[in-house]
Amino acid sequence: MAALRRLYFLVRQKNFFEGPKRSSGKVMFQRVFALLLAVVLLPAADHAAAAVRVVATTTVVADLVRQVGGDRVVVESLMADGVDPHSYRATPRDADRLLRADLIVANGLHLEGKLAQLLDRLARRRPVVAVAEAVPEAKLLPIGNGLFDPHVWFDAALWSHCPAALAEALAKLDAAGAAEYRQRADAYAERLRQLDEQVRARLAGIPPSRRVLITAHDAFRYFGRAYGLEVVGVQGTSTESEAGLADMNRLVELVVSRRIPAVFVETSVADRNVTAVREGAAARGQPLTLGGRLYSDALGPPGSDGDTLERALRANVDTIVNALAGESATVTVAGEETR
Numbered sequence: 001m002a003a004l005r006r007l008y009f010l011v012r013q014k015n016f017f018e019g020p021k022r023s024s025g026k027v028m029f030q031r032v033f034a035l036l037l038a039v040v041l042l043p044a045a046d047h048a049a050a051a052v053r054v055v056a057t058t059t060v061v062a063d064l065v066r067q068v069g070g071d072r073v074v075v076e077s078l079m080a081d082g083v084d085p086h087s088y089r090a091t092p093r094d095a096d097r098l099l100r101a102d103l104i105v106a107n108g109l110h111l112e113g114k115l116a117q118l119l120d121r122l123a124r125r126r127p128v129v130a131v132a133e134a135v136p137e138a139k140l141l142p143i144g145n146g147l148f149d150p151h152v153w154f155d156a157a158l159w160s161h162c163p164a165a166l167a168e169a170l171a172k173l174d175a176a177g178a179a180e181y182r183q184r185a186d187a188y189a190e191r192l193r194q195l196d197e198q199v200r201a202r203l204a205g206i207p208p209s210r211r212v213l214i215t216a217h218d219a220f221r222y223f224g225r226a227y228g229l230e231v232v233g234v235q236g237t238s239t240e241s242e243a244g245l246a247d248m249n250r251l252v253e254l255v256v257s258r259r260i261p262a263v264f265v266e267t268s269v270a271d272r273n274v275t276a277v278r279e280g281a282a283a284r285g286q287p288l289t290l291g292g293r294l295y296s297d298a299l300g301p302p303g304s305d306g307d308t309l310e311r312a313l314r315a316n317v318d319t320i321v322n323a324l325a326g327e328s329a330t331v332t333v334a335g336e337e338t339r
Contacts, residue, residue, distance in 0.1 A: 052174050055101040057112050057119075058085050059299040060153050063309050064131060065105055067188040068166045072177045076101075078115075081301045082267050086113045094118075102173055104128040105166065109140070109150035111297075127169065134165035141221050151297070153309055154223035156196035160189040195310055196226070202317050203227045206325045212260050213320065214251065214277070216269040219296045229320075234273040248273075252280035255288055262291030262323035267298060267306070291323025 054075045056062035062077035069075065076097065079088055085107070095118065098104055106112055106119055108130025119128055132152045139158060140148040153159045163185035171178035211229045213220055218233025234251060254260065255277065263278060265271045274290075281288040294316045300306030305315040 050174070052170060052177075053100065053102045054170075055098050055104050057104075057106045057115060058083075058297065060297075060309055061105050061107050061131060063299060064159075064162060064166060064188075067308075068163050068181055068185045069170055070180065070184055072174060072180065073170065079298065081304075081307075082298050084269060085111050085115070085297050088113065088115055090115050090118050095122075098122055099126065101126060103169060105169070106130045107150055107153075108133045109148050109152070111150035127173070129166065129169040131162040131166055135161045141225070149218075149221050151219045152222055154220055154313070155226040156192045156199060156313060157226065158222060159309070160192040160196075163188045163192075191310065195313060199313060199317050200227055202321060203229070205321060209258070210261065210324045212254075212258065213324075214255070214260065214263040214274075215294060215296070216264070216266045216271070216274050217296070219266070220294075234277060248276055248280060251277050252284060255281045256284045256286045259286065260288070261326075262289040264291045264294050264319070264323070266294050266296040267300065269296065289323065292319035294319060 051074045059077050065075040109132045167181040167185035170181045213229045213231045220231045224231035265274050278288045295306040295312040306312035
């Protein structure tokens, strides 16, 4: 259909059928014949390029699209690996990419921050689906002012609500692939439920007194609720909220009073606040180890141990268990080797 629209545009151009005044009827016939031939051949061309073009806002969402869409979609992530979606600002090139998409897929729940306004405007011209909004509201964590924590993918069972919503959005654009989308969505949701059980079993080895997860920002609340860890972020749910001196002092006091062994940095958030907490704890006589780097608002680059959500969750769990349960493992964080 895209090709037909382009052809219609050409037909509307005044000069398409207009040649020099000396043009003969034969030339006119040749042009009309060429047009009719193009119309006949277009369905085959369109079929060859039938993949649904999807632009996802984040790498986590792009992974979901790949899992559900398979070979029937071509997906592009607006944000690259390691990019913080809370502070991301759209560029004119982003707007162009979004306009060219058949479907725009976002996380929603205000994860995309400033980009959300652009997505709202584009929704009048392109289909937009916010997958996290498929999670029942009763299972969402409120953060005040009628808003909810958007980091639902860290609870694998909770994220399993999202594939079906995406499958239905794709089916509306590609009815021929509807059954495949739904089958892939069901299979992926089942893998996520199995992963949920595996994560729970792996984290069970952390002693109760050590089940405290301190991270750069408050992105792991769903993870903590699902798997029985107390989660404390140096910054709030959004990285747009800066940590103040009182927040730092509160965290240092927590580390010292409970003798917390490790703190974690994130792949998409600067390390400076975590470094300040470590320095504050050291000044109070409590060494605080860097437990490792966790995948948070973005997945890792292709070929890394976090290039899909399933792999990223497993990598995070290994990092957390190694640091808090005392299992021996070597981790390199910002050039520093830790155990």
